[in-house]
Amino acid sequence: MLECSSYRARAANPLRMNPDLEKLVRLHHAEADLKRVEAELAEIPRKKSALEETLARDRSRLDAARAALDGSQKARKQHEAQVQDLEGKRSKYKGQLMDVKTNKEYTAMLHEIEGVEREIRLREDQILAEMERGEGLSAEVKAEEEAFKEAEGRSREGGRALDERARELEAERARVAAERDAVAATIAADPLELFQRVARLRGVAVAEARDGMCQVCHLKLRLQMYAEIKHNEEIQQCPACNRILYYVPPPAATAIEP
Numbered sequence: 001m002l003e004c005s006s007y008r009a010r011a012a013n014p015l016r017m018n019p020d021l022e023k024l025v026r027l028h029h030a031e032a033d034l035k036r037v038e039a040e041l042a043e044i045p046r047k048k049s050a051l052e053e054t055l056a057r058d059r060s061r062l063d064a065a066r067a068a069l070d071g072s073q074k075a076r077k078q079h080e081a082q083v084q085d086l087e088g089k090r091s092k093y094k095g096q097l098m099d100v101k102t103n104k105e106y107t108a109m110l111h112e113i114e115g116v117e118r119e120i121r122l123r124e125d126q127i128l129a130e131m132e133r134g135e136g137l138s139a140e141v142k143a144e145e146e147a148f149k150e151a152e153g154r155s156r157e158g159g160r161a162l163d164e165r166a167r168e169l170e171a172e173r174a175r176v177a178a179e180r181d182a183v184a185a186t187i188a189a190d191p192l193e194l195f196q197r198v199a200r201l202r203g204v205a206v207a208e209a210r211d212g213m214c215q216v217c218h219l220k221l222r223l224q225m226y227a228e229i230k231h232n233e234e235i236q237q238c239p240a241c242n243r244i245l246y247y248v249p250p251p252a253a254t255a256i257e258p
């Protein structure tokens with residue numbers, strides 16, 4: 001329920017109010033309720049896109065982990081292909097070793113073969129390193145997949161809760177708007193026109209007078225005026241902000257009768 005609780009609580013103490021003023025105060029509270037409902041409703045799309053942004057960030061973490069694993073696997077395959085090429089080269093050189101004519105050529109060929117074998121060992125080390133890295137990256141992808149699944153669940157649930165809240169608020173808005181229209185329909189033309197004029201100028205047309213002050217603009221009211229406002233018998237406007245002023249007497253239990 002979105003109601004001005006302090007007003008309602010204190011208003012439980014029956015107000016002896018000018019009927020027009022009493023209706024204007026009710027209209028004021030209905031409008032304030034409506035504004036609150038509409039403001040919360042307007043926040044829902046923003047909250048939903050915040051949920052989507054969070055999920056997109058989680059997804060990009062998963063994508064990055066997958067890309068790193070993919071990169072590692074590709075690098076490993078490249079090293080493996082190079083090892084194959086080098087092994088081919090080594091076989092070819094070993095074949096040629098049979099055909100050399102001189103010692104010098106033989107030594108040179110052995111030297112070539114050693115070079116190729118060094119390169120093979122180097123690539124094999126790289127393959128091992130890439131395999132180790134791949135294991136770590138696979139674990140990371142798995143962890144990110146699980147985290148993303150959870151994040152998706154949370155996001156779905158959050159979205160559902162927001163949709164549910166939006167439905168509640170829409171119903172609330174319809175109810176409060178009907179209440180406001182019903183009150184407005186009972187108000188005579190002049191006070192309603194005054195209310196609308198002040199509302200256009202000031203946003204809020206009605207203000208409570210309490211502790212000798214207009215509670216919206218905080219103007220200190222003259223004693224005589226405050227005393228009159230306390231009777232709620234006439235429609236009076238704040239001399240500074242023009243808002244229609246009303247007074248809520250303290251609860252009966254603590255009220256001291258003059």
Ligand SMILES: [Zn+2]
Nearest residue numbers: 214217238241
């Ligand atoms: Zn004022």
